[in-house]
Amino acid sequence: MKSITTIGVVLVLLLLLFMGGCSSYNGFVDSEENVDQAWANVQTQYQRRTDLITNLVNTVKGAANFEKETLEAVVNARAKATSVNIDPSNLTADKLQEFQAAQSQLGQSLGRLLVTVEKYPELQANANFRDLQTQLEGTENRVAVSRQNFNEVVTGYNKQVRRFPGSFFASIFGFSEKAQFEAQAGSENAPAVNFD
Secondary structure: OHHHHHHHHHHHHHHHHHHHHHHHHHHHHHHHHHHHHHHHHHHHHHHHHHHHHHHHHHHHHHHOOOOHHHHHHHHHHHHHHHHOOOOHHHOOHHHHHHHHHHHHHHHHHHHHHHHHHHOOHHHHOOHHHHHHHHHHHHHHHHHHHHHHHHHHHHHHHHHHHHOOOHHHHHHHHOOOOOOOOOOOOOOOOOOOOOOO
């Protein structure tokens, strides 16, 4: 009788452990899918940005023939930014930094282009350029919001992976922490605007 009770207790404990493992695994899968979706949203905003840049550069080229190297820098930065791809299942801090560096170079090139445009009032008066500039500003805001949402989803996922008993099941099932977007070095300083 005692051995039957012991076996029953062990079976109940194993059943509870199995149910807890299934629940944890499903929770990890849901959270990881949320991270993947948030990353896809970030990439969508970067793609929107890339598509707008082509139109912006073509509009600037069509409206004025100036600052050829500035336009080339934007085109080259755009090409580099679109060549860096990250697999959402392997979001390491190094890969995220490489992606962010390419995007930052593109942002800096756009900044130089927009400062250059300030010198050419006839281009500013171009309605197409103004519309594209507004779209680009909106896109930069969307990128920032998408990155913020991504970080929030990754934070939730990382908490789930690190907290006990989730950490126990995460290590068994192979779920690990994901990297987040971080501010680049020097981003705490306001950018210098120079119209010379």
